[in-house]
Amino acid sequence: MNSFLTSGLIHAAFWVVVGLTFGGAVLAVFPRKIVYNVLGLIVCLSGVAGLFLYLGSFFLALMQLLIYVGAICVAIVFAIMLSPPLHLEVPKRRMGKVVLSAGASGVFFVAIAAVIWKTVWHPAAERGADWSIVTIGHLLLTRYDLVFELISLVLLVAIIGAILTTGFSRRLSS
Template identity: 75%
Template sequence: MSFLIGTEAIAHVAFWIVVGLTFGGAVIAVFPRNIIYNVLGLVMALSGVAGLYLYLGSFFIALMQLLIYVGAICISIVFAIMLSRPLHLEVPKRSVPKVAMAAGASAIFFAAVVGVIFKSNWVPAPEQSGDWSVVTIGHLLLTRYDLVFEVISLVLLVAIIGAIVTAGYSRRFSS
């Protein structure tokens, strides 16, 4: 029976594998000169962090780590890299009326958000009763406050569509 390994030894080996994955991904995210390798290293490091959350027993946070950081942010970075213009091309000059309209729209949006913040009555949700555990937060986010996830997905969708339209427009007129 000496060839059988205990569950504690397997847990230690799994922990060190996840730590190695995290640090290896961090090294790959920092040192290569190719930006795609950097993003893949970031994905590897963030997946390792999700593994560390799993090891600590925080399944919800591990899934949110994978969903938000690996799934959304890293994929958005890859889209930005793929759709950005090459560095050797000349950057077109900005149109002053477009910049003024963008600044005006941003100021109006900022004023509206500040107005909503100051005019809202911010009271804690009654069902929380001071319990801020991960279970309670996860339950509230996936039941009562599920609109937040829908809005985030719409913002990401609009950003991706905008990047595709912008890249297609600039590539038509730059070639």
């Protein structure tokens, strides 16, 4: 009797999470207001994290919440909040800035291409490494924790850059 009740609760929780996921997907697609679309995306991605929990993959569920719900959706909300209204006229681009940004992008591309070209790549199978989710999660939070933190720093710099850009564009338009 007790296992039947537990099994029923597990199945009910599964169907609630599936309903949450599909409901969030519908809310992400059909409303005409973009804020409701983003909220629907957050609900849908949270439901996907619940499905990962149901499948026993706690690491993927946590990464789903941290990366997609916590970072991507928050960045989308910031982009919506900080974008200027569509009825305002966009200032013309200055050719000096375009050339400077194209040059900086070219230098960055050449540097990355040189690093990729000069690196000696070894297939993972030759090293005999274990590439399970548990191992990747352990490596991300121990050996490669600096890289993990740098990703969050890059997101922070992007958000600060968006805020500064919005402040400059609002001063130019007024």
